[in-house]
Amino acid sequence: MAAIEILGLQKTYMIGFWRKRPKRALEPLHLTVEEGEIFGFLGPNGAGKTTTLKMLMGLVFPTAGTARILGHAWTDPAVKAQIGFLPEQPYFYDYLTAHELLDYYGQLSGVPAHDRKRRTEEVLARVGLTDIKGLQLRKFSKGMLQRAGIAQAILHNPRLVFLDEPMSGLDPLGRREVRDLIEQLKQEGKTVFFSTHILSDAEALCDRVAIIHNGQLRGVGEVEELTSSVQGKVEVVWQGTQVPASMNALGAQCHVTGDTVRAVLPENQQDAAIDALRRERIRLIAITPLRTSLEAYFVEKLQPSQTAAGTTVGTAAGTNA
Amino acid sequence: MTARIVHIARNTFREAVRDRVLYNLIAFALLLSGAAIFVGQISIDIERLVVVNLGLSAVSLFGVVIAIFIGIGLVSKEIEKRTLYTVLSRPVRRWEFIIGKFFGLAGTLVVNTFFMAIGVFGALLYVAHRFSRPDALILVALYFIVLEFFIICSLALLFSSFSSPLLSAVFAFSLFVIGSFADDLRGFAGLTHGFTRWFATGAAYLVPNFSALNVISAVAHQQPLGAQLILQNTLYALFYTAMALSGAVLIFERRNLK
Numbered sequence: 001m002a003a004i005e006i007l008g009l010q011k012t013y014m015i016g017f018w019r020k021r022p023k024r025a026l027e028p029l030h031l032t033v034e035e036g037e038i039f040g041f042l043g044p045n046g047a048g049k050t051t052t053l054k055m056l057m058g059l060v061f062p063t064a065g066t067a068r069i070l071g072h073a074w075t076d077p078a079v080k081a082q083i084g085f086l087p088e089q090p091y092f093y094d095y096l097t098a099h100e101l102l103d104y105y106g107q108l109s110g111v112p113a114h115d116r117k118r119r120t121e122e123v124l125a126r127v128g129l130t131d132i133k134g135l136q137l138r139k140f141s142k143g144m145l146q147r148a149g150i151a152q153a154i155l156h157n158p159r160l161v162f163l164d165e166p167m168s169g170l171d172p173l174g175r176r177e178v179r180d181l182i183e184q185l186k187q188e189g190k191t192v193f194f195s196t197h198i199l200s201d202a203e204a205l206c207d208r209v210a211i212i213h214n215g216q217l218r219g220v221g222e223v224e225e226l227t228s229s230v231q232g233k234v235e236v237v238w239q240g241t242q243v244p245a246s247m248n249a250l251g252a253q254c255h256v257t258g259d260t261v262r263a264v265l266p267e268n269q270q271d272a273a274i275d276a277l278r279r280e281r282i283r284l285i286a287i288t289p290l291r292t293s294l295e296a297y298f299v300e301k302l303q304p305s306q307t308a309a310g311t312t313v314g315t316a317a318g319t320n321a
Numbered sequence: 322m323t324a325r326i327v328h329i330a331r332n333t334f335r336e337a338v339r340d341r342v343l344y345n346l347i348a349f350a351l352l353l354s355g356a357a358i359f360v361g362q363i364s365i366d367i368e369r370l371v372v373v374n375l376g377l378s379a380v381s382l383f384g385v386v387i388a389i390f391i392g393i394g395l396v397s398k399e400i401e402k403r404t405l406y407t408v409l410s411r412p413v414r415r416w417e418f419i420i421g422k423f424f425g426l427a428g429t430l431v432v433n434t435f436f437m438a439i440g441v442f443g444a445l446l447y448v449a450h451r452f453s454r455p456d457a458l459i460l461v462a463l464y465f466i467v468l469e470f471f472i473i474c475s476l477a478l479l480f481s482s483f484s485s486p487l488l489s490a491v492f493a494f495s496l497f498v499i500g501s502f503a504d505d506l507r508g509f510a511g512l513t514h515g516f517t518r519w520f521a522t523g524a525a526y527l528v529p530n531f532s533a534l535n536v537i538s539a540v541a542h543q544q545p546l547g548a549q550l551i552l553q554n555t556l557y558a559l560f561y562t563a564m565a566l567s568g569a570v571l572i573f574e575r576r577n578l579k
Contacts, residue, residue, distance in 0.1 A: 013577075013579075054406075054578065054579075057406070057409070057410040058409060058410070059405075059406055059409060059410070059577075059578040060577045060578060060579065061575070061577055077412045077413075077414060078412065080410060080411055080412040080413075081411070081412045083410070085406070085407065085410035087403055087406040087407060087410075089403075090403070090406075090407065091402050091403050091404060092404055092407070093332070093336065093404055095335070095336055095339040095340065096335075104328065104332055105407065105408075105411065107324070107325075107328040108325055108328055108329075108408060108411045108412070108413050109411050109412065110412060149407075152407060162410075
């Protein structure tokens with residue numbers, strides 16, 4: 001079953017003093033996220049990621065379109081008991097302690113009283129917020145608030161978790177812990193939909209990604225496939241600073257960095273390149289096929305020439321662009 | 322449904338307490354004890370009148386200030402600080418949030434008024450040395466003051482659901498002042514003709530009639546209050562509060578939380 005089906009959601013804000021000038025924040029968006037997957041919603045700042053998430057959470061009303069979450073209409077309050085949401089740069093009632101905050105949210109989510117205390121302790125330990133009893137949230141650092149935000153999103157054991165920029169404000173260790181946590185959520189069978197503009201996080205975590213830019217969906221695809229496409233070239237790395245003439249003859253593009261040389265050349269010249277290096281008695285370090293990085297895919301999809309194709313790709317949700 | 326409203330109300334109450342709102346009780350206690358001692362020394366036979374007047378006016382004024390300045394931020398502050406996002410992404414309906422917030426603030430004011438009432442009766446006992454039967458009317462005046470708070474809370478919430486805290490404060494305070502002279506406005510309408518009469522009458526009935534809820538002077542002078550007045554004021558305040566809250570809900574239900 002699809003965890004999320006976005007069926008043409010769009011948003012236009014009326015701006016200006018008289019609110020007569022339309023500004024399209026999100027073009028009609030069609031997207032399907034399957035249950036149990038980690039789905040990355042990528043895009044630069046202001047692309048429309050947060051608007052999409054806010055519409056799914058019922059915080060912003062769409063101009064047109066609809067959506068289904070876990071098989072139900074996304075406006076159905078009952079669905080919300082099964083989803084968790086971490087907003088971007090979360091801010092909470094700062095007069096509460098983390099325990100009180102989670103108890104309050106547990107009450108609102110309908111977690112039974114006898115479970116709340118146990119769940120609170122569990123999730124706080126899970127996000128690394130222990131030994132903070134009695135400390136009000138106003139005294140929390142940005143990273144601690146982010147952890148508290150993740151804790152409240154998973155407190156009620158939701159089936160689907162929406163995370164808006166979950167790594168924001170975290171140090172490298174904290175980012176790693178959150179990555180591990182998202183992996184654990186997937187292992188528990190939960191669906192994770194998270195927005196980010198940090199591509200390395202998406203590449204490390206996601207099963208599939210969608211790229212959005214200027215309110216338009218530019219592409220959807222499986223990360224493994226996007227990054228496994230070999231471009232028919234190999235990268236050869238050897239020790240030294242000299243580039244043999246025979247390598248140039250093979251059409252290699254060479255770059256000297258420190259005491260290593262990196263050469264990119266056609267795959268069918270690989271054996272000839274190895275022979276050439278042996279002849280010159282040069283120490284070979286590595287030969288790797290060149291793969292498309294998520295970053296390259298992302299940059300490609302952000303090109304203006306892709307604009308027209310973007311919406312079409314979006315409607316064919318679930319397929320690779 | 323009811324449980325969620327109670328949880329939101331309880332959290333609103335807790336916020337008010339932790340924001341040291343109840344500290345106003347200290348100022349109130351100082352004012353009243355100072356006044357009681359002062360009045361006891363300079364007044365002859367009118368100590369009761371002065372203490373009841375001053376005490377109930379202070380209860381009303383302190384409460385109105387709290388109702389406006391907390392009420393105007395109840396919704397707008399939650400939007401501004403984005404604390405609302407994590408509440409409304411749960412199985413909480415928007416109207417439940419508004420009603421919960423109202424009861425939270427109303428509860429804060431009831432508790433505040435309860436402690437102030439103890440102060441008023443304490444000061445009265447200090448200057449008069451004993452309670453008399455007409456002193457029970459002070460309870461009616463306090464009840465009307467609480468009804469007044471309900472109306473102001475709901476109006477502050479209404480304004481908070483669509484405008485900035487500053488504008489909400491201006492609107493709510495203006496309505497409080499105009500509403501305090503609602504009887505005069507109705508009298509003025511009766512003296513005019515044509516369009517002015519229609520306009521003044523409409524305005525007089527639209528603004529909350531706080532002058533009907535103000536029986537401080539009558540109670541201070543030990544004038545009797547009829548059961549009909551209590552019933553009328555109760556129904557009026559509840560109706561006005563319900564209307565203002567409905568307006569707040571209608572606006573908030575359609576608001577984009579950008």
